[in-house]
Amino acid sequence: MIGIFLVTHGTLGESLIQNVCHVLNKRPPLIAQLGVAAQDDPLDILPLARLLLQEVDGGEGVLVMTDVFGATPGNLALKLLAPGRVEGVxxxxxxxxxxxxxxxxxGMETMVQKAISGARDGVVRLPPALGSGAGEG
Structure with a gap:
């Protein structure tokens, strides 16, 4: 089983895991998160990130997921990548x-592609509620 490690701003990763637990009615195995605060120095928290990454690696690799490419959590995530073993989105x-x-x-490649398509397919415009009067006024 491929591990999942979230590296995000603040408590976003923790909230995502809590919501996954709600949807699935259980906590999935091999999942962890690291919330990066504004005052955190990425070089100071890199050892903790590596430790958490190891904890979720069950032997088949880890997918690192971050919120914003180019931001501090994303830059920290980049330092963890090892092609074929630790991938990131x-x-x-x-x-x-x-x-x-x-x-x-x-497998890692399928998981990465499905994760990306899940995000893309999860963005939809909501249809207007028929006859509800919502938004009127």
């Missing part, structure tokens, strides 16, 4: 995380 969302969890037994 940015733009983490609940649909992306749920899709990654669904496909984590099918």
């Amino acid at each position: 940015s733009g983490v969302s609940l649909p992306m995380l749920l899709r990654a969890l669904t496909y984590r037994e099918r």
